[in-house]
Amino acid sequence: MLDPVFLAQTILNGLSVGCIYGLIGIGFCVIYNASGIVNFAQGAFVMMGGMITHVLMQQHLPLIPSALLAIIVVALAGVVIERIVVRPLWDRKATMFVMILATLAAQIVIERLTLMLVGDQPKSIAVFTDLPPIKLAGVAIGYQTLWIMGTSLVLIAALGLFFQKTLVGRAMRACAINREAAALQGIVVSRMLAMSFALSAALGAIAGILVTPTQFTAFNVGTPFAISGFIAAIVGGFGRPFGAFLGGLLLGLAQALAVFGLGSGLKNMAALSVLLIFLFLRPSGILGSAK
Amino acid sequence: MTTAPILEVRGLSARYGEVVALRDAELTMREGEFVAVLGPNGAGKSTLMRSIIGLANATGTVRFRGAALKRDPAAVAAAGIALVPEGRGIFGPMSVAENLQLGAYMIGGRGPDYERRLARVLHLFPRLKERLDQVAGSMSGGEQQMLAVGRALMADPKLILLDEPSLGLAPKVTAEILESLALLNREGLSVLLVEQKAPLALKLAGRAYVVSNGRISAEIDPKEITSHGDLARYYFA
Numbered sequence: 351m352l353d354p355v356f357l358a359q360t361i362l363n364g365l366s367v368g369c370i371y372g373l374i375g376i377g378f379c380v381i382y383n384a385s386g387i388v389n390f391a392q393g394a395f396v397m398m399g400g401m402i403t404h405v406l407m408q409q410h411l412p413l414i415p416s417a418l419l420a421i422i423v424v425a426l427a428g429v430v431i432e433r434i435v436v437r438p439l440w441d442r443k444a445t446m447f448v449m450i451l452a453t454l455a456a457q458i459v460i461e462r463l464t465l466m467l468v469g470d471q472p473k474s475i476a477v478f479t480d481l482p483p484i485k486l487a488g489v490a491i492g493y494q495t496l497w498i499m500g501t502s503l504v505l506i507a508a509l510g511l512f513f514q515k516t517l518v519g520r521a522m523r524a525c526a527i528n529r530e531a532a533a534l535q536g537i538v539v540s541r542m543l544a545m546s547f548a549l550s551a552a553l554g555a556i557a558g559i560l561v562t563p564t565q566f567t568a569f570n571v572g573t574p575f576a577i578s579g580f581i582a583a584i585v586g587g588f589g590r591p592f593g594a595f596l597g598g599l600l601l602g603l604a605q606a607l608a609v610f611g612l613g614s615g616l617k618n619m620a621a622l623s624v625l626l627i628f629l630f631l632r633p634s635g636i637l638g639s640a641k
Numbered sequence: 642m643t644t645a646p647i648l649e650v651r652g653l654s655a656r657y658g659e660v661v662a663l664r665d666a667e668l669t670m671r672e673g674e675f676v677a678v679l680g681p682n683g684a685g686k687s688t689l690m691r692s693i694i695g696l697a698n699a700t701g702t703v704r705f706r707g708a709a710l711k712r713d714p715a716a717v718a719a720a721g722i723a724l725v726p727e728g729r730g731i732f733g734p735m736s737v738a739e740n741l742q743l744g745a746y747m748i749g750g751r752g753p754d755y756e757r758r759l760a761r762v763l764h765l766f767p768r769l770k771e772r773l774d775q776v777a778g779s780m781s782g783g784e785q786q787m788l789a790v791g792r793a794l795m796a797d798p799k800l801i802l803l804d805e806p807s808l809g810l811a812p813k814v815t816a817e818i819l820e821s822l823a824l825l826n827r828e829g830l831s832v833l834l835v836e837q838k839a840p841l842a843l844k845l846a847g848r849a850y851v852v853s854n855g856r857i858s859a860e861i862d863p864k865e866i867t868s869h870g871d872l873a874r875y876y877f878a
């Protein structure tokens with residue numbers, strides 16, 4: 351018997367985690383657009399966001415400063431990865447394959463360092479607003495869900511403004527459209543590359559901070575998040591930030607519905623099915639490919 | 642009267658992998674000159690432009706107003722050289738206004754200087770004024786070329802390089818664009834124009850180089866070229 355309340359609850363939860371996938375997917379797009387690189391260290395940023403916030407809060411720092419500090423540290427880590435891993439290869443005109451592998455290696459290094467520093471036990475952050483969920487027609491809407499959705503929407507709007515209205519945002523788009531022509535305008539493409547890593551890392555960190563209270567974080571949560579974000583980006587039409595967000599929502603929804611209808615073992619199958627359906631039927635994604 | 646050199650190219654060579662596309666190019670331009678680069682398809686004209694600007698894998702030296710240029714397109718742009726590349730390189734999905742603003746990226750894309758440059762470009766190409774909010778890639782080829790030139794002018798360069806701006810355009814539009822170049826040149830802008838259609842370029846240029854097989858094979862004085870036969874002699878020398 352189909353329980354409509356439970357179904358609504360499932361959809362809500364799916365959309366909530368979908369926002370997280372979407373933010374991670376946007377991170378993939380931002381770097382890809384600036385550089386053509388698929389950055390598999392994206393998952394490490396998500397893990398670091400939650401983990402650093404957890405560690406700081408353990409030191410009795412309140413949530414907001416902990417989160418802000420974590421975002422800044424992760425953004426800097428993004429720049430460091432760009433500087434010491436990506437840039438040298440880029441300057442040597444390494445193939446895309448080599449650069450993707452290098453980011454994967456960076457991801458593993460960060461994972462192992464985290465394991466050494468904080469151990470393998472799962473950690474969590476308290477929910478941001480510790481109140482019982484709001485009941486709406488029987489559906490429980492947790493405050494963390496509101497935090498996730500609200501923050502995501504604000505971020506999407508802010509990113510939209512950044513890319514559409516600011517000169518730096520426009521310069522980043524110009525690099526995505528035609529890197530050579532961008533350089534001819536005096537745009538220092540390598541600086542845009544570093545900025546795209548900072549921005550993506552910050553987005554990943556925010557996603558990690560938002561999601562950790564609803565589950566947990568550990569040194570190795572990065573990879574599954576990276577895979578989900580990567581699928582979200584592909585489904586959205588790789589290189590289209592807004593598409594990636596829609597892709598994330600779709601993916602979160604598909605996973606939740608699969609668990610609802612078919613059992614929890616099928617979550618990953620649902621994700622990969624969404625990916626395959628798009629690869630076969632609409633390889634350019636929801637919004638069409640960026641290039 | 643001869644003015645100071647603005648551009649000195651010495652021993653410039655470039656290769657694509659094993660293929661040498663440019664060999665030991667030597668070229669000198671003086672302030673305020675209008676110089677044409679002629680030559681058949683595949684001769685190496687674009688490679689010459691890209692090597693000057695730092696986009697090609699080149700060796701040799703390029704001096705701009707006496708100072709050696711770095712092989713870095715953004716630094717070359719900052720020094721005061723603009724290239725209107727072959728194929729225009731406009732940002733197709735962006736609006737005309739955004740394209741023009743990015744041309745003035747180096748001054749922050751705003752402010753009184755920016756407004757002055759924008760007014761000048763829109764005065765030169767009034768058609769762009771009507772299309773500021775249009776998506777650049779949706780305009781006609783001629784309008785896109787005007788945008789490419791206009792965007793280059795937004796940087797207020799001292800020297801402008803143009804790589805076959807007439808490619809694929811109707812003669813009337815080509816004439817319009819070339820006339821605006823002549824006007825800019827009279828106002829003091831140095832112009833280096835790559836053009837396959839030699840008669841067009843020779844009408845405007847004070848001097849011309851011919852490139853063939855990756856070498857600068859001749860330097861000609863347009864006044865001495867009076868017939869097609871004269872030109873063919875240089876091309877096939």
Ligand SMILES: Nc1ncnc2c1ncn2[C@@H]1O[C@H](COP(=O)(O)OP(=O)(O)O)[C@@H](O)[C@H]1O
Binds near residue numbers: 680681682684688
């Ligand atoms: N990206 C490239 N890769 C390999 N060969 C190239 C490339 N670009 C140009 N070439 C070769 O270099 C030579 C010069 O090309 P180019 O400078 O474009 O000539 P032009 O502009 O005079 O038509 C040609 O033989 C061309 O095939």
Ligand SMILES: [Mg+2]
Binds near residue numbers: 686687727804805
């Ligand atoms: Mg050419």
